[in-house]
Amino acid sequence: MRFRDVVGHRSVIEVLRQMAIRDHLGHAWLFHGPEGVGKRTVAMAFLSFLVCRNRTEEDSCGECLSCRQVDQGLFPDIEVLVPDGVFLKIEQVRNAMPRLYFPPVVGPVKGLVLDDAHRLKIEAANAALKTLEEPPPGVIFILVTSAPDLLPRTVVSRCFPVAFGRLSTDEVRSLLVARGIPGETAQVAALVARGSPGSAMRLAQAEDLAEGEDLLRALLDVPHVTARFQWFEGLGRGREQNLARMVWIESLVRDLLRVALGLPESECAHPDLIRPMQALVDRIGIDGVLEMAEALLAWDRDWAYSPSVPLALQRLLQPLSPP
Ligand SMILES: [Zn+2]
Numbered sequence: 001m002r003f004r005d006v007v008g009h010r011s012v013i014e015v016l017r018q019m020a021i022r023d024h025l026g027h028a029w030l031f032h033g034p035e036g037v038g039k040r041t042v043a044m045a046f047l048s049f050l051v052c053r054n055r056t057e058e059d060s061c062g063e064c065l066s067c068r069q070v071d072q073g074l075f076p077d078i079e080v081l082v083p084d085g086v087f088l089k090i091e092q093v094r095n096a097m098p099r100l101y102f103p104p105v106v107g108p109v110k111g112l113v114l115d116d117a118h119r120l121k122i123e124a125a126n127a128a129l130k131t132l133e134e135p136p137p138g139v140i141f142i143l144v145t146s147a148p149d150l151l152p153r154t155v156v157s158r159c160f161p162v163a164f165g166r167l168s169t170d171e172v173r174s175l176l177v178a179r180g181i182p183g184e185t186a187q188v189a190a191l192v193a194r195g196s197p198g199s200a201m202r203l204a205q206a207e208d209l210a211e212g213e214d215l216l217r218a219l220l221d222v223p224h225v226t227a228r229f230q231w232f233e234g235l236g237r238g239r240e241q242n243l244a245r246m247v248w249i250e251s252l253v254r255d256l257l258r259v260a261l262g263l264p265e266s267e268c269a270h271p272d273l274i275r276p277m278q279a280l281v282d283r284i285g286i287d288g289v290l291e292m293a294e295a296l297l298a299w300d301r302d303w304a305y306s307p308s309v310p311l312a313l314q315r316l317l318q319p320l321s322p323p
Contacts (some may be wrong), residue, residue: 001045001071002062008167009042014047015162016046021057025050025109026160028132028141030117032148033164035200036299040080040115040166043142044070047078047111049167050140066106076105080113088114090124097131100139110139117143118150125152132158166195185209189283191269192251199247212248213270219252220276246299249316255291258283260289288319295319 003013019025031039045060048070052060060067069075079099081092096112104110114120120128131157132141143159145151165176169190175197177184181204188209193200203212251269258268260281265274281289299312 001041001048002067002083003045003049003059005062006038006045008171009038009164012164013045013164016042017049017058020046020049027135027139028159029143030151030156030159030161031142031144031164032161033146035146036193036196036200036202037067037164037166038197039144039146039164040113043320047075047109047113047140047144050075050109050111051106053257068290069305070164072248077107078111078113080115083119086119088116088120088124090121090127093120093127093152096320098169100131101136104138108138110136111142112139113142113144114160117145118147120151120155122152125155129154129158148303162206165287167197168195171195172197172200176204188212191240192287193247194244194251194254194269202244212244213272215245216252216270216273217249217276219249220270220273249313250296252277253289253296253316256289257293262284284319292316293320 003017006013029043031043033039043054048060048067049055051066051070053064053066054061062071066075070078075079079096081088081096085093100110100112114128124218128141129152131139135141141159143151148156148161170189172190172193172195173183173186176189177183179201181189181201185204186200189200189204190197192212193203203209252273255268255270255273256277257263258265259274259277267273268274270277293314295315295318298315
C-alpha cells in the first residue's frame with residue numbers, strides 16, 4: 001500500500017511523510033478517529049514507506065519485496081495485533097514484546113501495530129507500557145483506535161497523537177467503486193455511512209440497499225416503541241446484518257437532527273423520508289431527537305465491547321415512548 005493509494009487523509013499523510021524524511025520519527029503513535037475511515041490502512045502505508053527499498057521522498061514503490069511483504073502481512077519486522085475475541089489479551093502483548101528487542105531481520109525499522117487499541121485489557125496495557133516507555137532503538141509502535149479516551153492515560157501520554165477525520169461522500173463512493181461496488185449502490189452507501197468507507201462497505205455488502213430504506217420507513221411508521229422494538233426483534237439477528245442496520249438507523253437519527261434543527265434538507269441522506277421524519281419531530285420535539293442522538297453516541301462508544309444491537313436500539317427508541 002503506497003500513500004498515493006490511500007483515499008483521503010492527505011494532511012495526515014503529509015505529516016507522517018515529512019517526519020519520516022526529516023528523520024524525526026517518534027517511536028509511538030496514536031492514530032485516532034472515527035471507526036472505518038482508514039486509520040489502519042494509513043498505518044500500513046506509513047510502515048511500507050519506512051521499509052521500502054526503493055522509496056522516493058514522496059512515496060514507497062509498492063513493488064519491491066519489502067512493499068509486497070507488508071501488503072501480504074508477511075514482512076518479518078512488522079507485526080499487527082488485532083483483538084482475539086473482544087479484547088487484546090495479555091498473552092498477545094507478552095508474546096509480541098520480547099521480539100522487539102531483537103535487531104530487525106530486514107529493517108531498517110521494526111513495527112508493531114495494535115489495532116483497536118482501546119480493547120487492550122488493562123494488564124495487557126501495563127505489559128506494553130514498559131516497552132513504550134523505553135523502546136528498543138528502531139522500534140515503532142502504532143496504536144490504532146476509534147476510542148482513545150478508553151485507553152489508559154499512561155499509554156496515551158507516551159504516544160504522538162494523529163487525528164483522522166471522516167472522508168467526503170465522493171471519496172467514499174470512489175473507494176467503493178474501486179472495490180467493485182456498482183456506482184449507484186456506492187453512492188447510497190457512501191451517503192448513509194457518512195465518511196466511513198468501512199461502514200459503507202459493510203452496508204453495500206450486508207443488505208440490499210432498498211431494504212435499508214424500507215427498514216427506516218417501517219421504523220418511522222410503527223406507532224409505539226414496544227411495537228417498533230418487537231418489529232426489529234423479528235428481523236433476525238446476524239451480527240453483520242445488525243451492524244449494517246445500525247448504520248442505517250444512525251443515518252436516520254442524523255437526518256432527524258437536521259430536520260429538528262431546521263438545517264438544509266439537501267444535506268439529508270434520506271430526502272424521501274422528510275415528511276414522516278417531520279411528523280416524528282413534531283411529536284417528540286427537539287429534546288426527544290437529542291436523546292436519540294445521545295443514545296447513538298453511547299452506541300458508538302460501546303459497540304466494540306457489547307455489540308448488542310437490540311439493547312442499543314431499545315435505548316435509541318426510548319424517547320419515542322408515549323409520555
Ligand atoms: Zn518498495
